[in-house]
Amino acid sequence: MHLKLGLLAAAAAAAAGVASAQRPTATSICDYYTTALLKNNTAENQLTLLTLLVNTVVIGNYTMPNVGVIVPGILAAGVFNGNKVDLLPYFTGDLLSTNRGGSKGVSVNFLDGGGAAPLRKNMPADDPTSNQYFLLTHLYQFFGALLGCSQYGMGGAFAAYSGDASMYETHKFMDLDADEVGYFVEQIALAAASFGVAKEDITAVGTALNSLFGLRCAPPTTVIPAQGDQLQAICIADDCPLSPNATCDKYESAFPPASAVSTSTTMTGTTMMGGSTGTSMTGTMNPTGMPSTTTGSGSMPTSSVVTAGAPAATRLSLVAVVGGFAALLF
Numbered sequence: 195m196h197l198k199l200g201l202l203a204a205a206a207a208a209a210a211g212v213a214s215a216q217r218p219t220a221t222s223i224c225d226y227y228t229t230a231l232l233k234n235n236t237a238e239n240q241l242t243l244l245t246l247l248v249n250t251v252v253i254g255n256y257t258m259p260n261v262g263v264i265v266p267g268i269l270a271a272g273v274f275n276g277n278k279v280d281l282l283p284y285f286t287g288d289l290l291s292t293n294r295g296g297s298k299g300v301s302v303n304f305l306d307g308g309g310a311a312p313l314r315k316n317m318p319a320d321d322p323t324s325n326q327y328f329l330l331t332h333l334y335q336f337f338g339a340l341l342g343c344s345q346y347g348m349g350g351a352f353a354a355y356s357g358d359a360s361m362y363e364t365h366k367f368m369d370l371d372a373d374e375v376g377y378f379v380e381q382i383a384l385a386a387a388s389f390g391v392a393k394e395d396i397t398a399v400g401t402a403l404n405s406l407f408g409l410r411c412a413p414p415t416t417v418i419p420a421q422g423d424q425l426q427a428i429c430i431a432d433d434c435p436l437s438p439n440a441t442c443d444k445y446e447s448a449f450p451p452a453s454a455v456s457t458s459t460t461m462t463g464t465t466m467m468g469g470s471t472g473t474s475m476t477g478t479m480n481p482t483g484m485p486s487t488t489t490g491s492g493s494m495p496t497s498s499v500v501t502a503g504a505p506a507a508t509r510l511s512l513v514a515v516v517g518g519f520a521a522l523l524f
């Protein structure tokens with residue numbers, strides 16, 4: 195596996211002084227951490243856990259308290275395996291990278307529901323008809339199924355995933371490479387670590403995500419039971435490791451990297467992913483919720499939910515924050 199999970203796990207363990215109880219194998223990751231962090235293992239709380247996790251993956255750590263793990267989030271440019279990664283243009287509509295145009299990628303703005311501000315309030319979007327709302331709620335649902343939430347799709351507050359069945363199909367015009375997918379999975383691991391998830395569980399999730407999404411030509415796999423086996427690989431560029439069970443004939447031949455909406459200059463795929471977008475994107479970086487734009491009010495609901503919900507018996511660890519000596523409940 196090309197994930198840097200060992201490093202993450204070590205960082206999380208150091209930060210959290212992890213003294214967490216072992217998760218019983220019969221209890222899913224979703225149910226275990228819902229109980230640990232939010233106490234009652236209800237559909238509402240399972241959905242809240244997935245909301246906290248996914249929103250943190252997207253905009254970076256925004257809840258207080260946290261265990262001292264900094265999560266940049268997938269909207270922030272970063273580095274993976276020594277290479278620059280910038281996933282933001284896939285969300286802003288600056289690339290023709292969404293699969294709503296049949297044989298061609300089209301531009302879709304996925305930050306059209308208020309951007310980071312509603313995410314900081316533990317919401318998917320301000321506008322329930324926005325692309326952002328559908329993307330975020332689908333992420334809560336998809337990952338709720340993946341992490342084994344017992345109340346997922348049971349008719350209660352946690353609705354079943356109803357989005358497109360194949361992650362390959364929805365991502366194919368993005369032509370994601372190993373660093374981009376690696377960065378995405380790393381942000382999920384960091385977000386989990388920021389909530390005190392045990393390193394064994396982070397490793398398990400990372401391994402599962404990597405074999406599901408990160409192996410080129412991976413065979414059809416079931417994530418959503420009602421949707422059956424589907425092509426799920428989102429890492430389809432040449433540098434993606436080949437699945438040991440590769441079924442490349444089931445995938446279409448390689449797509450060129452998604453082109454920019456504006457083709458005024460002779461931009462190539464590689465400049466798209468590099469610095470050229472970096473400067474022009476600064477205006478849209480603000481809505482992604484870097485700390486400078488944090489209002490403070492957004493973190494209140496989470497703070498009260500998390501701290502009020504965790505009795506001594508379910509504390510995952512007791513954390514001494516550097517310089518603050520504050521004991522945080524996780």
Ligand SMILES: *[C@@H]1O[C@H](CO)[C@@H](O)[C@H](O)[C@H]1NC(C)=O
Nearest residue numbers: 232233234235236239502503
């Ligand atoms: C948990 O559920 C019980 C029983 O439904 C209820 O009395 C209690 O208030 C709930 N606690 C929280 C923190 O939601």
Ligand SMILES: *[C@@H]1O[C@H](CO)[C@@H](O)[C@H](O)[C@H]1NC(C)=O
Nearest residue numbers: 255256257262263264485488
């Ligand atoms: C993210 O976590 C770091 C480390 O605990 C913390 O210093 C920072 O304030 C957090 N950012 C936000 C926006 O909460």
Ligand SMILES: *[C@@H]1O[C@H](CO)[C@@H](O)[C@H](O)[C@H]1NC(C)=O
Nearest residue numbers: 405406409412413437438439
């Ligand atoms: C490959 O196929 C074998 C046999 O079906 C299976 O045990 C294994 O888990 C598969 N590996 C991956 C990465 O899909």
